[in-house]
Amino acid sequence: MNGSSVVNGTEGGVDTNSSSRPVTLAIIGCGQRGKGYAEYALKAPGKCKVVAIAEPRPKTRAAMATAHAIEPSLVFHTWEELYAVSSESFKGTGKRLADAVVVAVQDRMHCPVVLAFAEQGYDILCEKPMATSVSDCVRMAEAVKKAGIIFGMGHVLRYSPYIKAMSDIIHSGSLGRLINIQHLEPIGYYHFAHSYVRGAWRKEEDASFSLMTKSCHMLAPATPVRVSSFGSLQHFRKSEKPATAGSATRCLDCSYESECPYSAKSIYLDRVKAGHKSWPCSVIVDGVPDIENITGALQIGPYGKCVYESDNDVVDNQVVNIEFSSGATISFTMVAFTTLICERQTRLHFTHGEIIGDMSSFSVTDFRVRAPPDTSPSTIPNTAIPNGNTSSSLPVHPGTKIHNPPLEGGGHGGGDLGLISAFVEAVRTQKQDILGVDVEDILTSHLAVFAAEKSRREGCVVSIPEFIEDAKARFGGDV
Template structure:
């Protein structure tokens, strides 16, 4: 069922106008005929003003909180019989996802939810049930890697069967030393109680793409090991003395995690993109970045920060097809999220790095490895961000969930695997994924 004719844009409300919310909203400026941002809910005044001006949002549809937006929507549905928009982008903090998704799904909005689905497996189960009950189009940010030109071209070869059966996957996410310090030591995802464990907040992308390559096979057993090795008080160099902030530290120049090096120096050279743009409200400049480093969490010594999520983790997964997978997430790299992948088939292999991949067929004589260089359209996750929002908007316009290549049940399945891996890491045992999910479902139904 076509919900919007071609040329009539899908209308979208953005809940949370931070880096992810603004990133998805950019598509409306790139292709105004596809979608239009008509409402926003964002508590930070300068950030809110920026997106309002960029998209020329009417002031009657500008809100300080998602609750205010929801209340206005409730009133509009009651009095006029229509929603404020066709779809909602949910890009608030992780622990708020369930509340926002449940509220707007009940009102019939189509939803694109940023990763993770939720920070508790029971909440994920409730969200899946609510989405299915509402019958809405549901897109999920954790699947963003699937939508890049690189991943789509690679997946076509994987699922074509040209190289035989996929037997084993070796996949590495090199988070990046300063990226990890920014997001998972000083940033929003540093403490599990305020967000979730780092395998979920950083690497649910990776477990999802691995599961998609091996689909329709499903994870059956998982084991995992990992810990917080370096970003702890005992890791602090003695020569740093009692300094708790980088701007006061006598060895700041030689520290790879110096906040001055990561934030202030780039701004002084005119660079105001990520990660600098994320630590202040509004446009970053030397004055407000300096103030942020003097008073906020992003200027604290990484060895004095209030962080507890692991900085390295390995995950092993067995699938019901007999296939196996090993995944590594590690902070200490020069590469920034440039995933390294090896896919081993019965008749060949694929080796890739998110930019190019090489396909080798063992049956060729002589073997002639073929290098693929998919065109990157730009944007985050190798073009996956643009691919995801474009596909979501088209799915909403046509009423076709299948365009997204996944649905809420599959979204839930890959999240279950991530939660199971974390259970294994904590308890030091192999976890039966099917049994783990069954127990979680029973508990969720009892609450």
């Protein structure tokens, strides 16, 4: 569709006539991420309102337009159509269609969309990763700085109550100096099969390497200095295909299907038959998933293919070691083969204590608290740990306290809601620091991930400052 309506037209990112009206958003990409961010407008209509959308899939587009009562003239098939109408509006009236845009299209489209709307002066929330090449990341950062806009990145974990509570303790210095972090990113066996073997992130050429698309969240202890990394695609390849699967290329035609942990029938069709309508079923069809459309998708689409016959090429396991300017070190592991689905496991070691967390609750132990001399070792039973933590019993130390941050709802432990609410407030007040990071911080985190991938591919230790300096020298000034 196209049109020329201007809803709550804005100048300079905020409505010059009213500081109390909701911040207006244009959502570019109405899939799982775009829809998730837009839900904040339904939960807090006094804070923000979705006034325009761009989405190529007809049923998904119609559902979003209906949910947010969007004027038909501001419902677009493509981001280019939205951009063209915005350009006409800005030339004719000096006003934009909305205060800000949420960029939730496929990863390789982030750069052109951000460059276009930054030039028009829109504040922007961009889903992670920033971009899929070093050059595009640098160009985007320069465009954002040149435009002087509010810029948020979909690093949702840093906005979850769990991470915020843990960060407060880390930065307080109450446990002394941070020495080491051990972090496990358990992607989940069927999640990896869904997203990185059959899904949109399966091929580096079409998306990016898996460390970037899954694990580009912010680095915190200090300036990252050196990185080394190892990893490969171990299992999801033809040489690992069970002999009993024979020549079958689709799960619905395979005699091994009932034994396969990666069966598309089990992951999608059986779930829908049981009444499951959300992820991962919802993302493989346009509209509400049902037995008929899911069966059709498995018969002809990539989500029904055998995981050993797919065209995937991204790694299914990777370790990354980082040294920071403070001397602190991080050991990070990303692995597909877990029952946990993105429930990160973290251990942080300080000079005077440690923190152990599982994305739900975390324990804080102060070594300086002493037990009576006759105290014998004991354990905390699983039932004593909040939020149903079922990890093995934890040793009792008299200086240990269990923290159970509130679960505020929404994806990523409340991180989705935390990010969009912070972004909306940053746009309303025109204060970037509400987001806790700026575009330079975001760029650094992404370039550190590219440096890790360089280490993995070339088998060398990479100097991150040199990598960043070289990237800016090569690609800076190219906006």
